[in-house]
Amino acid sequence: MYFQVAPNSTFNPTDFTGTSGVEFKLTGAKGMKVTVDSNSVDTSKAGSTGVVKLTATDAAGKATSISYTVFVKPEGLFQLNLPMNYALGLGDTDTVYQGEQYYITNNVKFARGEFFTGISKQSQNASATSNSVKWIATKYLANSKTQFQMLKLRQLP
Numbered sequence: 697m698y699f700q701v702a703p704n705s706t707f708n709p710t711d712f713t714g715t716s717g718v719e720f721k722l723t724g725a726k727g728m729k730v731t732v733d734s735n736s737v738d739t740s741k742a743g744s745t746g747v748v749k750l751t752a753t754d755a756a757g758k759a760t761s762i763s764y765t766v767f768v769k770p771e772g773l774f775q776l777n778l779p780m781n782y783a784l785g786l787g788d789t790d791t792v793y794q795g796e797q798y799y800i801t802n803n804v805k806f807a808r809g810e811f812f813t814g815i816s817k818q819s820q821n822a823s824a825t826s827n828s829v830k831w832i833a834t835k836y837l838a839n840s841k842t843q844f845q846m847l848k849l850r851q852l853p
C-alpha cells in the first residue's frame with residue numbers, strides 16, 4: 697500500500713493525514729496490540745519515500761506484520777520514472793509517458809485496491825474535477841524523482 701503525505705507534516709505511523717485531508721488510523725482487531733517495528737518516513741524531504749513496518753499481536757501472542765510505503769509530496773515539477781513506457785490511470789484517455797514532467801496535486805483517491813494521485817501539467821493546485829488532472833498509481837510516483845533531485849544527482853562526481 698502506498699500513501700501520500702504533505703511535506704513537513706507531522707507523521708505518526710499509526711495515525712496520519714494524507715494530502716487530500718483524509719485521516720488514516722491503523723489499528724489491530726479487538727484486543728490486538730500494534731507496535732511500530734520501523735519507520736523511515738522523513739517528511740522534511742519532499743519527493744522522498746519511507747517504509748513503515750508494523751506488527752499486531754493478539755492476546756495469545758500470535759503476531760501479524762505489515763508494511764506500507766509513504767510518498768512525501770514534492771513541490772514544483774516532478775519527472776516521471778515509470779516502470780513501463782506508459783501508465784494507465786483511472787479511465788484517462790491520454791497516455792502518460794516516461795520522463796514527462798507534471799505537478800503533483802493534493803488529489804488522492806482509492807480505487808481497485810490501491811491509491812491514485814492526481815497529476816497536472818498546468819498547476820499543483822488543480823482540482824480533482826479539472827480536465828487537466830490525470831490519475832496515476834501513487835506507487836509509480838514513489839519510484840520517480842523530482843527534477844531538482846535529478847539535476848543534483850548529475851552534478852555529483
